[in-house]
Amino acid sequence: MYEWDFSILWAYRWLFLDGVIMTVSLTVAVVLGGLAVGLVAAMGMLSGSRVLKAGSLAFTELFRCTPILVQLIWCYYALPILTGIELSPITASILALSCYGGSFYSEIIRGGIVSIEDGQREAGLALGMTPALAMRRIVLPQALRRMVPALMNQSILQFKNTSLVSVLAVPDLVYQGQIAAHDSFRPLETYTAVAVAYLAILLPLTLFVRHQDAKFGGAR
Amino acid sequence: MNRAMIEIQGLRKSFGTLEVLRNINFSVAQGGVVALIGPSGSGKSTLLRCMNLLVTPDSGRISVGDMEFDFGSRSPRPRTRALAAFRARTGMVFQSFNLFGHLTVLGNVMEAPLRVRRMPAGAARDLAMAQLSKVGLADRADQMPHTLSGGQKQRVAIARALAMEPQVMLFDEATSALDPELVGEVLATMRALATAGMTMVIVTHEIAFAREVADRIVFMRDGLVVEDGPARDVIDNPQQEATRSFLSHFHATPA
Numbered sequence: 001m002y003e004w005d006f007s008i009l010w011a012y013r014w015l016f017l018d019g020v021i022m023t024v025s026l027t028v029a030v031v032l033g034g035l036a037v038g039l040v041a042a043m044g045m046l047s048g049s050r051v052l053k054a055g056s057l058a059f060t061e062l063f064r065c066t067p068i069l070v071q072l073i074w075c076y077y078a079l080p081i082l083t084g085i086e087l088s089p090i091t092a093s094i095l096a097l098s099c100y101g102g103s104f105y106s107e108i109i110r111g112g113i114v115s116i117e118d119g120q121r122e123a124g125l126a127l128g129m130t131p132a133l134a135m136r137r138i139v140l141p142q143a144l145r146r147m148v149p150a151l152m153n154q155s156i157l158q159f160k161n162t163s164l165v166s167v168l169a170v171p172d173l174v175y176q177g178q179i180a181a182h183d184s185f186r187p188l189e190t191y192t193a194v195a196v197a198y199l200a201i202l203l204p205l206t207l208f209v210r211h212q213d214a215k216f217g218g219a220r
Numbered sequence: 221m222n223r224a225m226i227e228i229q230g231l232r233k234s235f236g237t238l239e240v241l242r243n244i245n246f247s248v249a250q251g252g253v254v255a256l257i258g259p260s261g262s263g264k265s266t267l268l269r270c271m272n273l274l275v276t277p278d279s280g281r282i283s284v285g286d287m288e289f290d291f292g293s294r295s296p297r298p299r300t301r302a303l304a305a306f307r308a309r310t311g312m313v314f315q316s317f318n319l320f321g322h323l324t325v326l327g328n329v330m331e332a333p334l335r336v337r338r339m340p341a342g343a344a345r346d347l348a349m350a351q352l353s354k355v356g357l358a359d360r361a362d363q364m365p366h367t368l369s370g371g372q373k374q375r376v377a378i379a380r381a382l383a384m385e386p387q388v389m390l391f392d393e394a395t396s397a398l399d400p401e402l403v404g405e406v407l408a409t410m411r412a413l414a415t416a417g418m419t420m421v422i423v424t425h426e427i428a429f430a431r432e433v434a435d436r437i438v439f440m441r442d443g444l445v446v447e448d449g450p451a452r453d454v455i456d457n458p459q460q461e462a463t464r465s466f467l468s469h470f471h472a473t474p475a
């Protein structure tokens with residue numbers, strides 16, 4: 001019978017804290033980056049231009065249909081060779097995860113926008129708004145409300161996907177866990193603690209989303 | 221004779237192979253009220269939507285006030301900004317109200333003065349409240365649209381269009397989506413506007429209202445203007461067989 005001893009983890013508390021900070025900061029970056037990428041791709045798909053449409057579609061499918069782990073490694077090792085621009089592991093991670101998340105966000109955003117009746121946009125245009133203003137002030141705010149649950153879900157995936165950046169030696173929670181495990185020879189306690197840390201951060205968030213969903217979803 | 225506020229010449233529009241408007245010509249004098257009637261699918265909505273360029277005509281010329289657009293193979297497509305400026309001067313009221321669901325009643329009416337005319341917030345609010353008072357809904361300013369009745373929604377939509385201080389108002393079956401008992405309040409609002417001298421084009425199936433409020437009636441069928449004359453003459457004594465046959469459906473059931 002294995003004897004659990006979580007007290008050994010106390011020695012690594014600062015290591016874990018650094019990991020949590022890195023993971024949370026990365027998540028903030030790749031959620032914002034992913035939303036920006038997704039918004040641009042969604043606008044491209046909805047635009048009248050055939051070139052923009054095809055470009056956005058190609059981008060979305062490329063990142064949706066390849067594994068994120070491959071994208072991370074490719075961004076770090078292959079991209080600098082092709083472009084001649086050195087990328088730090090963190091930059092490469094943010095780039096890959098933003099594009100990966102963006103390819104999913106874009107579908108959510110596009111779906112949210114087309115779910116708003118065309119009469120809303122037309123009423124805006126009829127008042128003298130430019131198409132861009134009608135999109136920004138009339139369509140997007142209403143679409144966003146409908147998108148919130150799906151966007152939150154995707155952001156939760158973004159959060160968990162940051163755990164893959166340890167392959168590029170980015171010192172996130174998982175990477176720090178690996179160090180602690182090697183150092184202490186206590187992988188069971190260490191990885192249990194890592195899992196609990198992810199759960200402790202995410203659970204309040206998902207409960208909050210459920211609560212909001214029940215509150216606003218019922219009002220419609 | 222007043223000068224023409226709206227002038228339409230040689231207007232054509234097809235959707236694919238379907239010719240929806242075939243050489244439409246007519247004008248509306250300043251302060252004039254024209255009712256556009258005709259069977260379903262005759263192109264009334266398309267014509268109205270061409271008048272504020274929500275639909276781009278294939279060819280022809282449209283002028284409203286001092287703004288004019290030419291369409292055709294040789295004319296360049298109007299720029300986005302020019303289109304927006306044109307639409308800002310032509311108010312449009314839709315059958316389905318199309319109130320902005322995320323804004324309060326006041327927010328709906330203020331939005332365009334604030335964002336399009338770039339008025340300061342205080343002035344936009346005053347203007348919006350004045351327009352809401354005009355349609356009798358100042359006390360509903362802070363409500364959300366979904367809490368209003370259909371008739372109230374449509375009156376807010378009218379106030380919203382009026383807040384841009386348009387030169388003309390276009391109504392596309394403004395009362396068709398309303399329960400019968402709510403039609404009256406919207407028609408009363410439109411009547412008051414007409415009396416106040418607004419230039420209006422009204423697509424409607426309310427023949428009695430058209431006869432009373434409009435000074436001219438344009439009857440359309442299959443994308444053509446079939447008959448165009450003083451309201452009472454066209455309703456009481458139609459010259460064309462098509463007009464007679466269309467109006468007979470309405471006389472059969474007393475208004």
Ligand SMILES: Nc1ncnc2c1ncn2[C@@H]1O[C@H](COP(=O)(O)OP(=O)(O)OP(=O)(O)O)[C@@H](O)[C@H]1O
Pocket residue numbers: 235238240258259260261262263264265266267
């Ligand atoms: N965007 C569009 N694309 C294709 N066809 C269209 C479009 N808009 C209108 N049409 C067609 O053009 C014809 C005229 O439509 P329109 O809406 O102008 O008629 P209407 O006189 O307003 O009819 P109703 O009284 O039913 O509102 C119809 O056959 C309609 O199906």
Ligand SMILES: [Mg+2]
Pocket residue numbers: 264265266392393
């Ligand atoms: Mg119609």
